[in-house]
Amino acid sequence: MQFELTKEFIEDIIDAVEKEDRSFLIGNMKSLHPADIAEVLDIVNLHEAQFIYKLLDEEVASDVLIEIDEDTREKFLESFSTEEIAESLENMPSDDAADVIQELSESQQEEVLEAIKDEDQTSEITTLLNYEEDSAGGVMDLDFVAATWSWTVKKTLQNLREQVDNVGQVYTIYVVDDNKKLMGTLSLKRFLYASDETLIKDIFQDEPISVNVDEPAEKVASIMEKYDLVAIPVIDKNKVLLGRITIDDAVDVIKEEAEKDYQMASGISEKVESSDSIFVISRARLPWLLIGLLGGILGAYVIGIYEIEIDKFPIMASFIPLILAMGGNVGVQSSAIIVQSLANNSLDFDSIAKKLFKELLIALFNGLICALITLIFCYLTENNLKLSYTIGLSILAVFTYAGLFGTFVPLILNKYKIDPALATGPFITTTNDVIGLLIYFTIGGALYF
Amino acid sequence: MQFELTKEFIEDIIDAVEKEDRSFLIGNMKSLHPADIAEVLDIVNLHEAQFIYKLLDEEVASDVLIEIDEDTREKFLESFSTEEIAESLENMPSDDAADVIQELSESQQEEVLEAIKDEDQTSEITTLLNYEEDSAGGVMDLDFVAATWSWTVKKTLQNLREQVDNVGQVYTIYVVDDNKKLMGTLSLKRFLYASDETLIKDIFQDEPISVNVDEPAEKVASIMEKYDLVAIPVIDKNKVLLGRITIDDAVDVIKEEAEKDYQMASGISEKVESSDSIFVISRARLPWLLIGLLGGILGAYVIGIYEIEIDKFPIMASFIPLILAMGGNVGVQSSAIIVQSLANNSLDFDSIAKKLFKELLIALFNGLICALITLIFCYLTENNLKLSYTIGLSILAVFTYAGLFGTFVPLILNKYKIDPALATGPFITTTNDVIGLLIYFTIGGALYF
Numbered sequence: 001m002q003f004e005l006t007k008e009f010i011e012d013i014i015d016a017v018e019k020e021d022r023s024f025l026i027g028n029m030k031s032l033h034p035a036d037i038a039e040v041l042d043i044v045n046l047h048e049a050q051f052i053y054k055l056l057d058e059e060v061a062s063d064v065l066i067e068i069d070e071d072t073r074e075k076f077l078e079s080f081s082t083e084e085i086a087e088s089l090e091n092m093p094s095d096d097a098a099d100v101i102q103e104l105s106e107s108q109q110e111e112v113l114e115a116i117k118d119e120d121q122t123s124e125i126t127t128l129l130n131y132e133e134d135s136a137g138g139v140m141d142l143d144f145v146a147a148t149w150s151w152t153v154k155k156t157l158q159n160l161r162e163q164v165d166n167v168g169q170v171y172t173i174y175v176v177d178d179n180k181k182l183m184g185t186l187s188l189k190r191f192l193y194a195s196d197e198t199l200i201k202d203i204f205q206d207e208p209i210s211v212n213v214d215e216p217a218e219k220v221a222s223i224m225e226k227y228d229l230v231a232i233p234v235i236d237k238n239k240v241l242l243g244r245i246t247i248d249d250a251v252d253v254i255k256e257e258a259e260k261d262y263q264m265a266s267g268i269s270e271k272v273e274s275s276d277s278i279f280v281i282s283r284a285r286l287p288w289l290l291i292g293l294l295g296g297i298l299g300a301y302v303i304g305i306y307e308i309e310i311d312k313f314p315i316m317a318s319f320i321p322l323i324l325a326m327g328g329n330v331g332v333q334s335s336a337i338i339v340q341s342l343a344n345n346s347l348d349f350d351s352i353a354k355k356l357f358k359e360l361l362i363a364l365f366n367g368l369i370c371a372l373i374t375l376i377f378c379y380l381t382e383n384n385l386k387l388s389y390t391i392g393l394s395i396l397a398v399f400t401y402a403g404l405f406g407t408f409v410p411l412i413l414n415k416y417k418i419d420p421a422l423a424t425g426p427f428i429t430t431t432n433d434v435i436g437l438l439i440y441f442t443i444g445g446a447l448y449f
Numbered sequence: 450m451q452f453e454l455t456k457e458f459i460e461d462i463i464d465a466v467e468k469e470d471r472s473f474l475i476g477n478m479k480s481l482h483p484a485d486i487a488e489v490l491d492i493v494n495l496h497e498a499q500f501i502y503k504l505l506d507e508e509v510a511s512d513v514l515i516e517i518d519e520d521t522r523e524k525f526l527e528s529f530s531t532e533e534i535a536e537s538l539e540n541m542p543s544d545d546a547a548d549v550i551q552e553l554s555e556s557q558q559e560e561v562l563e564a565i566k567d568e569d570q571t572s573e574i575t576t577l578l579n580y581e582e583d584s585a586g587g588v589m590d591l592d593f594v595a596a597t598w599s600w601t602v603k604k605t606l607q608n609l610r611e612q613v614d615n616v617g618q619v620y621t622i623y624v625v626d627d628n629k630k631l632m633g634t635l636s637l638k639r640f641l642y643a644s645d646e647t648l649i650k651d652i653f654q655d656e657p658i659s660v661n662v663d664e665p666a667e668k669v670a671s672i673m674e675k676y677d678l679v680a681i682p683v684i685d686k687n688k689v690l691l692g693r694i695t696i697d698d699a700v701d702v703i704k705e706e707a708e709k710d711y712q713m714a715s716g717i718s719e720k721v722e723s724s725d726s727i728f729v730i731s732r733a734r735l736p737w738l739l740i741g742l743l744g745g746i747l748g749a750y751v752i753g754i755y756e757i758e759i760d761k762f763p764i765m766a767s768f769i770p771l772i773l774a775m776g777g778n779v780g781v782q783s784s785a786i787i788v789q790s791l792a793n794n795s796l797d798f799d800s801i802a803k804k805l806f807k808e809l810l811i812a813l814f815n816g817l818i819c820a821l822i823t824l825i826f827c828y829l830t831e832n833n834l835k836l837s838y839t840i841g842l843s844i845l846a847v848f849t850y851a852g853l854f855g856t857f858v859p860l861i862l863n864k865y866k867i868d869p870a871l872a873t874g875p876f877i878t879t880t881n882d883v884i885g886l887l888i889y890f891t892i893g894g895a896l897y898f
Contacts, residue, residue: 322745
C-alpha cells in the first residue's frame with residue numbers, strides 16, 4: 001500500500017536528525033518510495049533535508065533528486081561539488097539528467113558534463129540539451145526498445161533481453177527498418193503468439209501514431225490523451241526514430257498547463273506555490289495588481305467627469321459596485337468558457353460572428369433576469385422610476401458588452417497565437433470596470449440626469 | 450501520423466452525406482482512428498452523424514460510441530432500439546459499457562442488460578454498476594492479466610497467451626496467491642530473463658502499490674501521478690484483486706478536476722462546453738450572477754448609509770472602483786494559491802495561523818506599494834492630503850483584509866471537507882466588495898469627513 005505522510009512521522013524524522021539517529025533514518029527511508037522521500041525532504045528544512053539525503057543509497061538519491069521541488073533541488077545542487085552532481089546525473093535516466101543540468105549555469109553545465117565518467121550518458125545528455133525545453137525533443141527519453149523489421153521473433157526476443165536492461169519500463173516495441181526509420185509497432189499479444197522463425201515485418205502494425213521532435217509538448221500531451229496512449233514515438237523529419245515520450249511526462253505537461261491557466265485567470269503572473277518565499281509570491285502577484293490599480297484610477301477619472309451629476313444624484317454612486325460586479329462576473333464567465341474550449345481543442349468550426357451571436361443571446365437572457373430583479377428592487381426601495389430604468393438598462397447593456405468582449409478577446413488572441421488564458425481574470429475585469437462605468441453614466445445622462 | 454481535422458474535410462463529409470455517397474464515407478472512415486471519427490460526428494449535425502454511424506463496422510461503431518460527447522451519445526442512444534444498444538455494449542470493454550449504460554434510465558438499463566447475449570459481459574457490467582461512479586471501483590476495468598504465484602514461468606507464458614486475448618493492453622502482470630489475493634507484480638524484465646521452470650513466487654516484486662475499491666477516483670489519480678504509474682491494481686478489503694485502473698482513465702479524472710476548479714473560479718456552477726445549448730450555459734452561469742447581484746445590492750446599501758457624506762465629498766465616489774478592484778484581485782490571488790496547493794496535496798504542515806501570517810506579510814508588501822502609488826497620484830491630482838491619506842490607508846486595509854480572508858476561507862472549507870474551489874471567484878469577490886466598502890467609508894469617516 002502507498003505511504004500516507006503524517007505530521008507525527010515528520011516530527012519523528014526531525015527528531016531523529018536532531019539526535020543524529022542515522023540507523024532510524026536509514027531504516028525509515030529504506031521502506032519509502034523515492035517520491036515519498038522527496039515529499040519528506042520538501043517539508044523539512046534544508047539542513048535536515050541534506051542530512052537525510054547524505055544517508056541515501058546512490059541510486060535512491062538520484063531518484064529523489066529528480067522528484068524534489070525545483071527550489072529544494074536548486075539549494076541542494078548549490079551545496080554539491082561538481083563531482084557529486086556528475087555522480088548523481090550518471091545514475092539518472094538521461095532525460096531527467098538533461099532536465100536537472102539545465103537548472104545550472106552554462107559554465108557549470110560544461111564542468112559537470114566533463115566530470116561525468118559514462119561517455120554514453122554524456123552524449124545522450126548533450127543530444128537532449130539541443131532541443132527546446134517545451135518541445136517533444138525536450139520531453140522525450142532515449143530509453144525505448146526497438147526491433148529491426150528483418151529480424152525473426154527469436155532474434156528479437158534475445159535482443160530484447162539485452163535492451164530491456166537499460167530501459168525503465170517497456171510499453172511498446174517499436175519496429176524500424178535498416179536505416180532506423182520508424183515503420184510501426186509490435187504488440188505484445190502478436191509477439192507472444194508468433195512462432196520463433198516468424199519475421200517481424202510479417203506481424204508488426206504499420207501507420208504508428210508518432211510526433212515530430214519539434215512538436216510543442218502541449219500538442220503531444222493532447223495527442224496522447226486523445227488516442228489513450230501510454231507512450232508515443234518521437235521522430236525527426238526523415239522519420240528516423242529518436243526517442244519516446246511516456247505518459248507520466250505528458251501528465252506533467254497537462255497538469256502544468258491547467259495550473260498555469262488557473263493561475264493566470266486568478267491574476268498570478270508566474271507559477272508559484274504556497275511554500276515559495278514571500279518575495280517570490282509578492283512579485284508574481286504585483287503585475288496584475290498594478291494593472292488593476294491603473295483600471296481603478298481610470299475608473300476614478302470616468303466618475304470624476306460626472307462629479308456634478310453625482311453631486312445632484314448621489315444615489316447614482318450607490319449602484320456603482322453592482323454595475324462593476326455584474327460586468328466583471330459576466331466577462332470572466334464568458335472568457336473562461338472560450339479559453340477552456342480552446343485549451344481542449346474542442347471548439348467547433350463556427351465563425352467568430354456565430355460565437356458572438358450565441359454569447360449575445362446568453363448575455364441577454366441572464367441580463368434580462370438580473371435587470372428585472374434590480375429594476376423591481378430599485379423601484380420598491382427608492383420609488384424612483386427613472387432611476388430604476390437607468391439601473392436596469394445599464395445592467396442589460398453591461399451584460400451585453402461584457403459577454404461579447406469576454407468572448408471576443410480570447411478568440412482574437414488565439415488567432416494571433418497569443419495564449420488566450422491571458423485574457424481572463426484581471427485584464428477583462430479591469431477593462432470591464434472602465435467601460436461599465438462609461439455605459440452606466442451615459443445611460444444615466446440619457447434617462448435620468 | 451495522426452489525423453488533423455480541417456474545415457475542408459468536414460465540408461467534404463457533409464457533402465457526401467447529402468449526396469448519400471456511401472463508398473466515399475466508408476473509405477474515409479476506414480482510414481480514421483475511432484477517436485477521430487468521434488470528433489467528426491461531434492461536429493456535424495445529428496442527422497449527418499447518424500447516417501455516418503450506421504455505415505461503420507460493428508466494432509468501430511462501439512469504439513466511436515465510447516469516444517463521442519455525452520450529449521451526442523445521449524441523442525444517439527435515444528434513437529436506438531434496446532437490441533441495438535445491447536449489441537453496441539457487447540463489443541465494448543465492460544467498464545466502458547457500464548459507463549454508457551449509466552446514462553440510461555433505470556428501467557431501460559434492465560431491459561438492455563437482459564438483451565445482452567454474452568453472459569460474462571452482463572455479469573461484469575452488473576458488478577461494475579455496484580460501485581460509486583467517482584470511486585476506484587467506478588473507474589476500474591476488469592481486463593487485467595494475473596499469474597498465480599505457484600505457477601512456473603512456462604505455465605505463466607502459456608496462460609498469458611490465453612489471457613492477453615481478452616485484454617486491451619497489458620501493462621503489468623499481477624501476481625496473486627491461490628485465493629486471488631494480490632501479492633505483487635511481475636516485471637517484464639525479470640520474466641524475460643527467467644528460465645522456464647522458475648517459480649513466479651521466486652521472481653515477483655512484493656509490496657505493490659494498490660488502491661482500495663472505495664478510494665475516491667481523484668485520490669487514485671494523484672497516487673498514479675505521484676508514483677508515475679501506468680496502471681494500478683484495485684483490491685477489496687480482503688486484498689483480493691478486483692481490477693485495475695489505467696492511466697488514460699486517471700488522466701481524464703485529473704483533467705476534469707482541473708477544469709472544474711477553473712470553471713468554479715470563473716463563476717460557472719456546472720461543467721459546460723462552448724458547444725452546449727444557450728439554455729444550459731445560461732443556467733450554469735446564473736447562480737453566481739445572482740450572488741453577485743446580491744453583493745451589489747448590499748454594496749448599494751452600504752454606500753446609501755454614507756449618502757450625506759458623498760453628497761458633501763463626491764470625490765469619495767470616484768475611488769469606489771479602485772477600492773473594489775484591489776480587494777477583488779487580492780482575494781482571488783490569495784485564495785487561488787491556497788486552492789491549488791490543496792488540490793496538489795502540496796501543502797506543508799504549517800498551522801493556519803502561520804499561513805495567515807505569511808499572507809499578511811505579502812499583503813502588506815504589495816499593499817504598501819499600491820497604497821503609495823495611489824497616495825502620490827491622488828495628492829498630485831486632487832491636492833488634498835486628507836483624501837490622499839484616506840485612499841492610501843483604505844488600500845492597505847483592504848489588501849490586508851482581502852488577503853487574509855482569501856487564505857482563510859479555502860483552508861476552513863477544506864478542513865470541513867467542502868471543496869475549497871468553491872471559495873474562489875465570485876464568492877470571495879462579492880464578500881470583499883461589501884467589506885471593502887465598509888472599510889473605505891469607515892476610514893473616510895475617521896480621517897476625512
